[in-house]
Amino acid sequence: MSKTKPLVVENLTIHYYTVDGVIKAVRDVSFDVERGEAVCLVGESGSGKSTIGLAIAGILPENARIINGKILVDGINILELSERELEKIRGREVSMIFQDPAASFNPLFTVGQLLSDIIRYKLGIEDKEELRKRVIEALKIVALPDPERIFNSYPHELSGGMLQRVAIAAALLTNPKIFIADEPTTMLDVTLQFQILNLLQAIRRKFNIAILFITHNLGVAAMICDRIIVIYAGTIVEIGPTNDILRNPLHPYTKKLIESIPRTSAKISRLKYLAGSLHDLREIPRGCIFRPRCDEAFEMCEIETPKLIEIKPRHHVACHKYRVK
């Protein structure tokens, strides 16, 4: 059992080049995921969370450039690998599932063919019997009823929930070290979401896989993750154990995020909300990027960008309110 962490991200900076300018989408992001741990990247649209996921999986769009940083998968910096070496990592050591499962599957092939291809390509196994056995087993792990029928089905014949389970099965085929899930339940009904999240929990426990879960839903994060990373406008504002963050949020953004969620558990007379909108990421202002929307800001916030500091055990925050003197 190697001692290296399945995932370490260091000073990751990613820019997008567009017709309207250069968007500094991710700036100096660092975090890690331990073996068997589930970590949530929580942020709203434009926060950069998906970009980080795509960078780790090695599938950033053409106009994205990694300006700086390291991504260490099991100790190896994948940003320094050649395309061929990257092929071995992508889909093998690092697996990813997406929001729309239908978009990940070629509609011309059956589930059996698609999953067999993955095993064949990534693990080099050619024997048909062996392939079928492994695929059926994977389909069983994700609790799909009647795996034989699913093996012979085409993606469009399956419902969204079933297809997402197939996607999870496909992602697990190669025994990845790290499993990235980018908003996998956002398109699903709430009862299905519940089932899928429970499934992911079960799989995590059984196989001790590290999971990086990307979501905008704090409730989902609460259900599945040990640690939460709150990301705003391309930078991490708070990291900590889930219970800690939910009970004692430190960063003003995290607080506002929690306050603005309507609950089934309590009747709220008025929802508190976060005023303003996301800054234009083509021009990064001096100081803290959350300052324009923060009602606890003071002079320092305009001058200096706050760094992530550990305030409590394993609970870090990037906010001048908590400067260690």
Next chain:
Amino acid sequence: MFLEDIRVTFKLIKSSLTSMIGFIIVLGFLLIGIIAPYILPYPEDAWGVSYNIEKSFLPPSIEHPFGTDEMGRDVFSRVILGARFSLIIAVGVVGLALIIGVPIGLIAGYVGGKIGEALMRITDMFLAFPPLLLAIALAATLGRGLLNTVIALAISWWTWYARLVYIQVNSVKTLPYVDAARVIGLSSLTIMFRHILPNALTPVVVQAPLDMGSAILEAAGLSFLGLGVNPPTPEWGLLVTEGWASINRAWWISFFPGLAILVTVLGFNLLADAIREASDPRLRRILLVERRV
């Protein structure tokens, strides 16, 4: 809204060398086509109303940059005037095809059901003929001449636009903003023209410049086969044909008109690429600033 489109298209054109070249070529073509009659060094030669046997088959020189043809006419002037005819053909064919095809596609798509399908079947009948063959057949029936060439080509062309619009309308009419328009209480006609049509025209707008280039090419082809415009009209295709017999002894008579066709069609194709990228909302936003070619 179209101003906004033009603005983005320009940005895209500027960002790539090939698009820039295409744009300049097309712009040059349009300009020359419009002002042609006023810039001819040898007007009578261009219109073909004069001939000068002593000056025939002169190779390219300073007085005659493209040489002279078998009748002693200045090839350069003829090519310049030819631009105007090619322009008329390009705009005429595509314009006529649009006028016929777009409304048919629009109505068929919006009404849908049995009527829509019936309209599309009729369209399909025309589509089944290879365009060039249809154009040839029509040209053979209607006879030669500029107008007939334009009509013949347009008749074989409109079906494509009808189908493009039909498909687009079918997908647009299921979009929520069309539902929203119905909820507002607008009449079907208003919805069709204000909400559906502008959004359904995108593939047509992309296709049109490409087709202008193709129209020039096809007209040239028809002329080459003896079915296009009448001599002595200096249409490029006809010029190539006329110089074909003497190709060994005076290569320049066919070469320069042929080059003109090549460059112009290339220009349209390069420009069409840029327009296509500008029309794709996703591509629009993620174009690399550093891209050169």
Next chain:
Amino acid sequence: MSLLEVSHLVKYFPIRKGLFGKIVGYVKAVDDVSFRINENEVFALVGESGSGKTTVAKCILRLIKPTSGKIIFMNKDIFEDDRESKWYHKNVQAVFQNPFLSLNPRMRVRDIIAEPLKTHYKISDDEVDKIVYETLEKVGLAKTFAKKYPHELSGGQAQRVAIARAIVIKPKLVVLDEPTSALDVSVQAQILNLLVDLKEEFKLSYLIISHDLSVVRYISDWIAVMYLGKIVELAKTEELFEKPLHPYTQTLLSSIPEPDPESMKLKKEAVVIGEPPSAINPPTGCRYNPRCVYASRMCRDREPPLIEYEKEHWVACWLYYKK
């Protein structure tokens, strides 16, 4: 008092196969749904995909014609006269889920909001501009937004424009189809607050369609829970949350993830079984029975009627059938 009355609404969609489009079955999207909305009330239709809630909304908006049943608005059957629908649209407007799809991308904000005005009233351009600016202000947008195009706006701003368009002609009823589902959580809060404020100011009624019970709790007076084309429970909001009767409602409530470690502990006990079945061949008897932990023989044989179990609390479940 009663603004909208939906009475035994049924909508079946035929399934056609083969060369001649032979009808081989029906998708029973809505199967006998009845409810009422009063003035200045917010009524929520809650359910997951396949529940039929969107189809109900489309019938109410007159986008689809029902297979059978009546929809009465201000004492008039809305489908009675095919052509006379303008008066209805003057009084019933809509806000859709994705503002970038519900706003014509080629129209400026000013024209989008002016369109309903110009359709229903003959007023001068100056007057139109004045009202458009006023409405923009009411939804919290500055005048400068008038000349923008939808793609220049953020999700929240675009949805505000959609809301402005819906209220500019002061309708009596606004149908909101998942108005915040496509928005970020922090923006969602802004929009929900806005909707509450507008309702108070203009004395509007809302029919809100949602799959998110927590959003619905914040804004609604009444909630109807739908499953596979039928209403399985109907009650006032607080009553439903405090005493959910139908097993499906209970499951729904316990599946919702909340960012609250205390309540999450309880939720982990929830049991959710199986996949949502198809609306083409719904299960016999009570449609929820294959997934219900309390299902009995009766549930598989006969469909339970919607009965008023307690005052103003209806439920369709054999567990509560007293006789």
